[in-house]
Amino acid sequence: MRPVGLYVERRSPLHALDPVSKLVYATCFALVPFVAGDLRVTAIVLCVNLSLLVLGRVLRQGLLALAGVGFFLGTLFLVQGMVYPGNATPVVRVGPLVLYQEGLAYALWLTARFLNLTLAAFVLLFTTRPADLVEELVHAGLPPRTGYVLLSVLQIIPSMAARISVIQDAQRSRGMETEGSLWVRLRAFLPVLGPLVISSLVAMQERALALEVRGFGAPGPRTSYRLPWRHRFAWPVRLLAVTALIGALAWRIMR
Amino acid sequence: MATGTHSQVSIWATRWTTLTLVLIPVGIAVNFVGKYVAQALRLPLWLDSIGTVLTAFIAGPWVGALTGALNNIIYGLTVDPVSFWYFITSVGIGLVAGVMARLGFIRSTARAVVAGLVVALVATVVSFPINIYLWGGQTGNVWGDALFAALTLRGVPLWLASFLDELVVDLPDKVLTVLLAFGLFRALPRRLLSQFQLGEGDAQPTA
Numbered sequence: 001m002r003p004v005g006l007y008v009e010r011r012s013p014l015h016a017l018d019p020v021s022k023l024v025y026a027t028c029f030a031l032v033p034f035v036a037g038d039l040r041v042t043a044i045v046l047c048v049n050l051s052l053l054v055l056g057r058v059l060r061q062g063l064l065a066l067a068g069v070g071f072f073l074g075t076l077f078l079v080q081g082m083v084y085p086g087n088a089t090p091v092v093r094v095g096p097l098v099l100y101q102e103g104l105a106y107a108l109w110l111t112a113r114f115l116n117l118t119l120a121a122f123v124l125l126f127t128t129r130p131a132d133l134v135e136e137l138v139h140a141g142l143p144p145r146t147g148y149v150l151l152s153v154l155q156i157i158p159s160m161a162a163r164i165s166v167i168q169d170a171q172r173s174r175g176m177e178t179e180g181s182l183w184v185r186l187r188a189f190l191p192v193l194g195p196l197v198i199s200s201l202v203a204m205q206e207r208a209l210a211l212e213v214r215g216f217g218a219p220g221p222r223t224s225y226r227l228p229w230r231h232r233f234a235w236p237v238r239l240l241a242v243t244a245l246i247g248a249l250a251w252r253i254m255r
Numbered sequence: 256m257a258t259g260t261h262s263q264v265s266i267w268a269t270r271w272t273t274l275t276l277v278l279i280p281v282g283i284a285v286n287f288v289g290k291y292v293a294q295a296l297r298l299p300l301w302l303d304s305i306g307t308v309l310t311a312f313i314a315g316p317w318v319g320a321l322t323g324a325l326n327n328i329i330y331g332l333t334v335d336p337v338s339f340w341y342f343i344t345s346v347g348i349g350l351v352a353g354v355m356a357r358l359g360f361i362r363s364t365a366r367a368v369v370a371g372l373v374v375a376l377v378a379t380v381v382s383f384p385i386n387i388y389l390w391g392g393q394t395g396n397v398w399g400d401a402l403f404a405a406l407t408l409r410g411v412p413l414w415l416a417s418f419l420d421e422l423v424v425d426l427p428d429k430v431l432t433v434l435l436a437f438g439l440f441r442a443l444p445r446r447l448l449s450q451f452q453l454g455e456g457d458a459q460p461t462a
Contacts, residue, residue: 004287005333030336072395079400080391083407083416110391114337121336130333145276146325152280153329160284161291178296185296190438192292197285197309197439201447204281208274217273 004157006065006125012124014056018229019133021237022124028116028241030120033113036248038255042112045244048121055109058126062119069118073111080107130154132229148216160200167195266357268453269317275451282310282322283329286401289435298427299398306350307345308374308436312361313443314451316353323349347381348374352433361437371433375425383414383421392417396424 014022029049033042053059077099081092084103092099124133131154138147171191172178178188211217269275277374285306293302307326311319323345329410331339355361360370392413393400403420407413 026336075395075397075400076390076393079393083413084283084391085403085413106391110389114389117336121331125333125336130329133332149276149279149325150329150332152277153283153325154333156280156284158285160288162287164292182298185298188296189298189302190435193285193289193305193435194439195444196288197281198442198444200281200284201278201443204277205274205447205450208272208277211277212273243321 001003001171004154005130006061006122007129008058008061008126010127012056012058012127013204014052014127017127017232017237018231018234019124019128019136020229021231021234022128023133023137024238025241026120026124027243029123030117031243032248033116035245036251038251039109041248041251042116046112046116049116049123052123053119053126056123056127058122061126062122065122066115066118069114073114076110077104077107080104080110115132135224135226136229139224144222146160160196163196163199164192167192260370265453266354267316269315270451270453272450273441275314275318278310278314278451279318279322279325281304283326284335285309286322286326287330287450289432299430301424302428302435303431304345304348304429305432305436305439307349308433309439311349311353312356312436312440313448314353314423315453316350319349319353320346321349323347337389340389341382344378344381344385347377348429351377352436361440364434364437367433368430369439370437371430372426374433375422375429378429379418379421379425382425387417392420393423396398399424 029045032045036042051064081087081099081103082097084100085112086102086106086107087100089101090098091101091104131151134142134147134150134154138144168178171188176188176191177184179185283306284328286303287306290301290303293300293421304323304326307319307323310322324342327338327342327345331337352370355370355373360366360373382394383392386392392407393403399420401425403416406416406419411419
């Protein structure tokens with residue numbers, strides 16, 4: 001297991017932009033279709049997100065990451081085409097199955113909305129180190145303790161994942177089967193998870209002590225090792241994103 | 256174990272210490288690892304809330320709920336933005352698992368199965384409206400969606416078909432999740448659990 005997250009190291013204008021502005025952008029642009037409720041508006045923001053992935057030089061990674069959901073989107077068209085409550089106009093007949101125009105249109109709408117949500121998030125996720133995002137959120141007002149919890153998740157997971165393979169090897173050398181029928185694989189789950197969780201929880205106690213010794217629970221304001229991330233386009237980007245969301249709402253009301 | 260012998264008030268009571276705060280990331284990591292191992296062993300289940308249930312067992316419903324919430328936030332911010340929508344489901348799982356534990360449902364395996372059924376039911380009730388809004392009622396699980404299509408074609412109302420679609424996946428998944436968390440919980444050292452215990456009146460077995 002690699003470090004948690006989708007971040008790809010690159011040099012691009014998007015990588016240089018501060019994480020909080022990208023988060024504001026991603027949130028607003030992901031929500032535009034939900035607020036506007038219109039396929040054409042969705043198509044436009046979808047194109048904006050695609051061009052931004054090009055700008056961030058991560059389009060290929062983004063599209064590859066989407067490949068996994070292709071199958072589900074296929075079943076969405078199939079099932080909604082058959083069973084959508086508003087179905088009236090048959091389009092395709094395959095044996096006993098009939099696909100209707102209304103259901104397919106509905107599936108297209110759900111797909112477009114989902115793709116836009118994912119790609120908007122990708123603009124943030126592929127160009128931002130998760131640790132940078134959390135640190136900037138703490139600068140922006142997130143309680144430091146919450147920030148600590150989020151950051152330590154990012155640190156614990158890779159170390160736990162590294163321990164999994166050690167435990168798996170140890171159990172295999174003692175004769176545990178990890179291949180075979182569903183039941184065999186299911187039974188292999190606990191001997192791996194058990195030692196891992198228990199050793200992690202014991203390590204947790206030491207971490208709590210180490211933190212308290214360093215004044216983790218102490219009252220008063222916190223200082224930061226790093227300066228807040230400044231970018232001259234930070235506020236224009238945030239303003240633009242919020243304007244787009246309000247524009248989508250206005251579109252919904254005026255129409 | 257003295258779990259579940261508390262008065263009505265202490266079902267929701269929580270000890271917020273540094274240890275509690277450090278427990279949460281471990282719980283979230285266990286969620287990730289459960290999901291990862293389930294995928295590695297090619298199991299047809301998610302098993303991605305073992306840590307949420309375990310922290311709820313150890314430290315009560317609020318800590319379970321917070322673990323669930325932060326789990327979906329961190330997952331949404333790093334890997335899969337759709338998990339934000341299922342934020343409430345994770346909070347529900349943590350709350351219910353914690354309440355069931357405090358009510359004494361983790362004193363035996365048979366009771367833990369009942370707790371698992373309740374957690375599955377709550378997860379389903381919270382998730383299926385989100386499924387209807389986002390996916391027209393589907394879950395993305397092949398068996399569940401096949402059932403959904405078959406039921407809807409036979410005239411079963413959409414909400415009911417969607418509910419059952421989610422339930423057939425959640426029932427085995429959450430019962431197994433709760434049983435795994437129960438097994439892990441029982442294996443934990445008493446010394447560790449006692450630091451999360453509430454009140455002084457609890458009869459602690461002397462180690």
